Amino acid sequence: MTVLTVRREAPGDVGSIRDVHRAAFGGGEPVEAGLVDALRADAAWLPHLSLVAVRDGELVGHVVATRARVGDVPALGVGPLGVLPAVQGRGVGCALMYALLGAAQARDETIVGLLGEPAYYGRFGFVTATDVGITPPDPGWGRYFQVLVAGGRSSTGTFRYAAPFDDLV
Incomplete structure (x- = not known):
């Protein structure tokens, strides 16, 4: 029987996490692999x-979420989310997202933002950010920049990810 467990990252996981993102985002040294390392240091x-x-x-x-902001309001920025190609489409990404959102809710986080496919992230309650008055960090992201707003509480303004996201090319 296959058992899937979701838990917090442990110090010994760093290399395996890097390997997951390398495989999930096309091998080599994708920006996502380095981004997680940069976020850890931020x-x-x-x-x-x-x-x-x-x-x-x-x-x-x-999956990781880091402190972000909408104006002066604390928010969470999700990303990257990576799953080994051999197990994609088998609920691993969903399990990670549900666990992440549950942990965020338990800590009373009210705004969670991400860049991703609306058809996928809509199942978790994400909506196009501009529909609720939040401007994406890059206006060209359009409907792919989405937010989840807890309890109907929102803020308007521009979403700002953690600083390492600004260094992406």
Whole structure:
């Protein structure tokens, strides 16, 4: 029987997390692999929101949320979310997202933003950010920049990810 467990990242997971993002985003050294390392070193890092999925003892997925802002209001920026190609489409990404959102809700986070496919992230309650008065960091992202607003409480303004996102090319 295959068992999937989602837990917080542990110090010994760093190399496996990098390997997951390398595989999930096309091999080589994709920006996502380096981004996670840069986020870990940033003041916006929230260790309780760096989660891994482990299947039968193997680390097969990772997601992280870091401190972001909408104007002066604290928010969470999700990303990257990576799953090994061999297990994509088998619920690993969903399990990671549900765990991440549950942890965010338990800590009374009210705004969670991400860049991703609306058809996928809509299942978690995400909506196009501009529909609720939040401007994407890059206006060209359009409907792909989405937010989840808890309890109907929102803020308007421009979403700002943690500083390492600004260094992406």
